Structure formats: structure tokens, C-alpha cells
Amino acid sequence: MRLLRILIFTALATLCSTSFSATGIKKGGFDWEKAIITVEVSGVQYDFRQPWSRQPRQSMKSGVVIRQGEILTTAQGLDNCIMVRLQRLGESRWWEARVKWLDYYANLAILTAVDDKFFVGLKPAQLSAKAPDKENLHIVRWKGANLEARRVEFNQYVVDESELSSLNCVQMELESVPHQMNNPEILVSDGKVAGLTTSKVEGNTRAIPSIFARNILAEQQKGQWRGLGYFPFYWQPSQNPALHQFLNLKGDPRGVVVIETSQLKDQRDIIKPLDIILEVDGFGIDMMGNYKDPDFGRLLLENLAVRNKFAGDIVTFKIWRDSKEQIVKFKLPKFSYSEQIVPQQVFDKEPEYLIIGGLIFQPLTEPYLRSFGNDWRRIAPFKLVYLSSMNATAEMPSLVVLSAVLPDYFNIGYHDYRALVVDTVNNFTVRNLSDLSKALKSPIDGYHIIKFQKGDSIKSIVIDANAEADAMTRILKRYNIPSASKISSK
């Protein structure tokens, strides 16, 4: 009976595959067996609730040879990695590899094998320079020793936040993808790489189009990778004719209206609130903020900040201001996680923390908030979630929270305090753990006085600075914590 069930299951699995080959697969005349690579990543995963704690993590990805000695994959999963291994040609042998280049914002990485022999017999695939044939898209991947090709349905191109950051860029949206996928899987069309899958969003699969990757890789190959830029202002659609009339726009209704510009910093005079953006780099902007992309059709204007443009590049805006058209040149700032008070990601470094008298202090980061669970936006304290949508300012570039208390007689009365945003310690403003560490060197009359931002449940607490060291020795031992602090040198 068990055998029968296995047989039925196998038969179904085979039916679901549109193409299955034990010897190799040729799509569009290219032998994908020689280019698709299986990638195994081993790394460490940190528990932001107990930032000193870590556990091993392993994940599988696909990559594709794109140049001699270079394998393209996504950056996701490569953070905090300690070992990367590769498999080729459906063989069982693992080859040691290393990350040659990586950009988390673009979500792209290039791997290479430590031993050059790995590339013998492999053939680089080309990244498509144009939008792929929507009717002829396949995911090609290794399933054990066999290469599998599955046809996938193309839905649309969307401009949305990339998988690892809130940077907006063009993405492919796909249907009918295999249920179980290791991101990325390689999308192919007409014998070329069409894209790399990244995630599932509301039942559909997202992928980075190869044109986007191709432009970035071309820039990276020049040896001076500048990072991706972005438009640091908010705009709104302008379908309301009264708004056009109010702004005295002549001619056909068009363009979008700039609203908040608080992030512009030194370029605040270049783009102003109530400017109407009419064109960006020669592309006309419609009332919903779309332009007609030569490759992908109608896309949101945010994509023009990354469409073959990089941080530091100049973007030309045609705007309507003071009842006339004006041309302004805007220098793209580099996108960075530190643009927000609560950084969206913390990659490639151990979580920072500082414990004093059993009070655990951590930088307020999104990984910390995500430690509240998948539903963290609902479960985590509202104020912290609210802060996560705010941009960093000179006064508040980042924040520190009292994340929890390790109970001990020394900190009695404070055991239930958690998720409190620190304002000052010993009268010194605290915005990061270095500030905190410095402030703790100046106790006031033998006490550390910790004040939290207004509105939190408690405003201040006091601990005995003289007895703290003894208490810490006891607390670290009791809770098996290897070190009282981990503070980044940056």
C-alpha cells in the first residue's frame, strides 16, 4: 500500500513538470547543464532576543555562470555566511567557493570557485539585454542529478521594494512556479538568462529581470561600484484638475506633485514641495507617476533612479514650478539602510548589545523587531513599529532600546521593563551603543540614571554604579552569557 502511494506521487510529480531530462536541457539552443550551478550556503543565524546567541543555518540556492570564473546569484542568504559550496553538472562533488562581490540593496552577488578547475567544462550564459519573451519563460534548476525546466507564466512588471531593502526597482511577477523553490532559481528565455527569482508576494513569484542585473554588473565590472541611488522625496498622483489649476499648470494634465522632501538634505532647493514632475531623463511622467519604459512598458518613475543609473549620477528633471517649466539636475544619493532611524537590515556583523546590571540594551533595528515574530508589525510595541517607518535625522540618526532585563536582585523592580527607547544616560544623549558605553563612564553620585523617551511606560530608572560590576559577574554566569557587550567599532 505504501509503495502504491509512492508510485502515485511520483507519477503526479512527473506530470507537473513540463520538461524533464536526465542528460541535459537545451532551451533556446543553450546547454543550461553547463551553466546552472547549485549553491550551498552555511552561515550563522542570530537571535536578536538573545543577541549573544547564535545557531548554524544552511540554505540552498541556484546560480548561473555568466563569465569565466564568475557565478551570478542573489545576495539573499549570503549574509553572515561562513562557507559557500558549489555543485556543477549534476555531479555529487562539492567545490569550495567564495563571495567575489555582493550588493544587498541590488540583491545580487557574484561567487567564484576557489579551484579554477571547477569552471572546466562549464559555459557562461548570457544575460538577456532585452525583456524576455513572455510566452517562453522557464525556470531551469538542478533536481538532484537532473536538470529540470518548468514553464512559468508571466504576469506583469512591477516597481516595488526589492527583497532586501525598501529600494524600489523593476521586478517580474510570475505565476505557476514550482511550489518548493530555492531563491534564486534561474529564469531563462530564448537561450539567455531572463532573471533570478527572489521571493513570493501574495501568491506570485517575484524575479529580478536580467536587464536590471546586467546594467549593475556592467558597472561593477568597471571596478568602481558606487551603489544604487534613489529619489529621496515623496510624490502623489495629480489626477485632481483643481490641483493642476492651483499650481497653474498649462497644457495637458500631466506629471505628479512632489509633497514631502525632508530627506533631501543638501539638495532641498533642487526639488521642492508642490513641484510638478513632468519628465525624468526625458521620459514623460503621467498623472499616476508612470513613464513608458522602452523595455518593460509603463512603470513607476522610481525605477528611473536605478535604470542604468547609480549613486552619484545626475538625473535630469523637467518640473513645473512658479508657473513655468524648469530643468533641474539632481544628484542621486546612495541608498543605505542607515537612512532610516530603524535600519531595515543588519548584515555581516554580530548583533550589537550592551548589558549593564542585567539590563540588555540593543540598537533598535528591524531584525530586532522581527524577533517578535512573523507578525511583528502587529505584535511588537506600536511605538517601535511606528519609528520603523521614519527617516533618520541629525538629532535622531538611530536609537537604542532597553530590550529586556535579566532578573537579579540588583535590578529588582525593573524585571518587567522591555522595549523602551533610551533617551539619556547620566545626562548624555544616547543614540547608539557607543554613546551608551561612553555615558556609563560618568555615573552621577555613584548611580547610573537612565531616562527613556517620553510616552513610554516608564521615564527613568536608576542603578547602583558601584555594585554593578559584581552583579554583572553573577548575572553573566547565571544566564550563560559569554560577554557583557558586543559593540561595533563603526
Next chain:
Amino acid sequence: MKRLMFIFVVFLVFALNAAEPEKSVIQIFNFSQQPIWDAPWRFDSLRRSSGSGFVIKGKRIMSNAHVVSWAKQILVKRYQDPRLYTAKVVFVGHDCDLALLEVENDAFFQGLEPLEIGDLPKVRSTVVTYGYPAGGEQISYTRGVVSRIDLQTYVHIGNRSFLCVQTDAAINPGNSGGPVIQDGLVVGVAFQGMQGLENTGFFIPPPVIKHFLKDVEDGVYNGFPTAGIRISSLQNPAYREKLGLKNDGVGARVDSIMPIESTRKVMKEDDVLLQVGDYEVGSDATILYEGNRVHIAVAFQSFQNGEPVKIKILRDRKETTVDLPLYVYEDDKLTGNQYDVLPRYFIYGGLVFTPLSLDYMKTFGREWSEAVNAELVYELLYKKNEDPEKARKEPIVLASILPHTINANFSIKGRALVDSINGVKIQSLEDVIKAFGKPLGDFQMIKFLPHDAVECLNVKEAEKANDEILKTNGIQSDKRL
């Protein structure tokens, strides 16, 4: 002789009530209609609900505020009497969930003895609830034990906590407002349960009932005053030592002060409360109240609006006594459930403006906090605490848009916080009306938060459309202030 008679009278009343208190227990029917907070000129469908009450002295019926809220018609029925009488609310305390009713026909009270209010029952003592809960037409009695006496949130208003008694006597819908009796005296008014807890009901105890009755003696209900301070426990030895206290379990700390002028004049942060009125304050911010450790708030709640309380404090390591006047705090009323006052609104060009309130937020559904944008939650629930100087007195939202060609192309579709109109920062509904009176040339410009989103209306077109929009939507007035 006089003394003996007094005792006799008490005995007589006691004997009467002890024998048949059910005769004084009233069934109350409320036909109510609530407004729709995001379409504030409209009303929800008519609801019929029933609860309980009991006769007190002065020919009045005491019940819960929630039994008689939003009433269009109240009918009352006596024990085993088929007749219905009309009644009206004379006093209602939505904070403490109590109400007093009067019956238009005096004959209603014939033969009914008022029930006397007793004292706070002891924990572990037995009480009996009387009322007309769901599941039948006749009066119901349930016996239980007083399980706990504590400070609890009164869910009717939602943002106030008072002394409360927990019992294992069944308290079900319909019981609300009914008396809880011990030795022939009312020791509570049944009022709420708690989801997830079995065999648990809560009743309002005599100190709260008596406070309410004393409050209305002057013909006006003011409510329970607040100290205007946030008090935290002071159990950490280091903090105690820093403030000059022994580790003796006495004294709680003033952590912060609410934006109440009279409190700010008297109290300071890090003052240590040693005694409030007659009660010594414990380091866990509690007092010993009739044998029960309860939150210190109870000590303040025994005072009436405007009365000062004597507080012994330790400030800068010196003991001193201050008189803190206590006032009812109403600046947070938008963060609690509101009753019996119809929502304010103003409609211009089809744009419906109304104050941001918890009631408005709840129109987004049970999971409203997820459906609403974070800016609204922050403005309503956090801003006043964090930044009282910058917080708006009455934040205004664009609740919805009544469709018309003049607003059909708005990007903003409603549920947005109004920041300014024609450059005037909006702090109240009156500001909205004033600001629309000063357009920027031919246009009204409205800015919303977050991100300063902006929309415009052509003044002539909007004013021409106003009447038509109201007529189309069956709205009698463009405003309720």
C-alpha cells in the same frame, strides 16, 4: 429611645430587604440608536437591549451606564408586574458605568422599598446577584464568592480603571445593572465579564457607587478626578537609596506628570509619595484599602472633582506635605468610548471632516489598529503623552468623501489626518470651518499627514456643489458642532 428607634428602623429596612430584595430589582429595556462615526449624520439601525437595575432612595433606579446608553426610549418593568413604564436617564457616569433613572409615573414606586448601599464586601464572603439575564423572562439569582478586589479597566469607557470586585457568581448579559446583595444590602452593581476567564464576573463596589451618588447631589455629574501623575513602583534598592529612602517598602515614585497645570504646580518628577490621604503608599504603588492591596489610584478616586488631597511626599530627601487639587481630566476623551453625544462633523465639497476618536477608528472593524494608518494611531494615542505642546487638541480626519465631480479625482480617499487647510494648522473642527473661509485665491488647499499629501478644491465649484451633495446624500445639515 431615639437611638433604639433608629436601630429599629434600620432593622426594619434590613428585614424587609433581606426578605425580598427582588421586589426592588427592575428589568430595563433600552431602544437605542448609535451614530455611525465615519458618516456622522447617519444612525445605525434601532437596537433593543435589556438589562437590570434596582430602586434606591429618592424614587430612582440605579443601573449601568451601558444599559441605557444612546437611548431613544427606556421602558422599565417591576418584579412580577406585566406593566411597562417609561423612564428617563437623570444622571449618567460613563466613566464609572453607572446611571440613575427616573420613572415618569410615580405609581411605579408604590410598594417598592429602596435598597440600601452597603460597604465593600470582604474577600471570600458570599454574595447573591439579582437580575434579568438572557435565557428567560423571570428574575434570576446566582450565588458566588467574592474572589478578588482590585483595580480594573471599566470597559464601557475603555480608558479608565476603578476599584472592582471579582466574583464567581455568574454575571451574564442582562445581569448588567442588577444589584449584588449581601446581608440585604447592595454591595455592588453587576457590570462586566472577562473573555477567556470562566466563572468570573465583575461588579462595581460601594465606594464607586457612593462616589457617583455624592457627585450628583449638586445636580451635575462631574466624574472621577485624576491626580495627573504617572506613578511607578520604587522597589529597586539603588533608586530608593538615591532618593533618600530606606528599604522599608514604603513610597512610590512620581515618574512623570500629565499636562495638567494644577498638578504641575504642585508635583515634581521623582517626588516620592509616602502617604495619600489616609493611606500609606507601598513601594509597589499600592495602598492597603480595607484589607486589600490595591493600586494607589483608588486613594485618589475617593475624592470629588476639585477637592484637594493631602499628600506626604519625599522631595530632595526631605519630607513635606502638599495639597494636590484633583480635577476630572477630559483631554483624553477621544481615546475612550463616547456616548450620548453625537459626533461633530463638517462637510465641504463632499469632504467629511470629523474629530479623530477611538469611536471613529472602530469603524474600520475589529482589527482597526491594523487597518488604520499608523499616523492616526500615533496622533490619537501617543502624541499627547509624548509631545503635549505640539499635540492637536482635537485632531481632525477626512473621514470619507461624498462623491461628486469636484472631488472625483482626489488621490486621498479618506481616513487621512488633516494637517492644514489654506496654510492654517488644524487643531479642531472649528479651525476647519474658519480655514475654508479664507481660501487661497480661487482654491481651497488641504494638506494631510503623513508626507504632506495635498488636494485642492475650486472654491466656486465646491460652494455650488455643497447643497447638491447634501441633498443627494440626504444630509440635513453640513455641520454638527
